[in-house]
Amino acid sequence: MDIDEFGRDPQVLAMRRVFAGMEAAQRELLAKLNVAPLDPRLRRWREKAFSLFQRAWAIGTRKGMRLNEEDLAAVYVHSMVRVIGQERGLPLEAGPLPGDASIVRLVEEVAS
Numbered sequence: 198m199d200i201d202e203f204g205r206d207p208q209v210l211a212m213r214r215v216f217a218g219m220e221a222a223q224r225e226l227l228a229k230l231n232v233a234p235l236d237p238r239l240r241r242w243r244e245k246a247f248s249l250f251q252r253a254w255a256i257g258t259r260k261g262m263r264l265n266e267e268d269l270a271a272v273y274v275h276s277m278v279r280v281i282g283q284e285r286g287l288p289l290e291a292g293p294l295p296g297d298a299s300i301v302r303l304v305e306e307v308a309s
Contacts (some may be wrong), residue, residue: 215238
């Protein structure tokens with residue numbers, strides 16, 4: 198008997214891949230920034246970044262942007278960079294980040 202019926206649903210599988218990509222992108226970003234995994238600021242940053250990510254995803258979809266799993270991870274990591282930079286009071290230098298210019302513009306538009 199298969200207990201995890203959701204585990205076979207294509208939409209659930211796609212969302213799991215999206216969240217896995219977001220987690221991987223976040224780990225990579227935090228390593229670049231030398232932020233410890235147990236830094237007490239992370240919860241607040243993650244909550245704000247996720248809110249920004251959700252708004253950016255919705256607006257991007259309304260604009261007709263076709264955001265794949267990698268694009269969504271890039272939207273999230275750009276959201277996280279924006280949140281951390283705002284909290285520090287200056288733009289954040291995180292080096293090259295995933296995503297193209299349209300993703301950067303989308304996050305900037307939503308964050309403004």
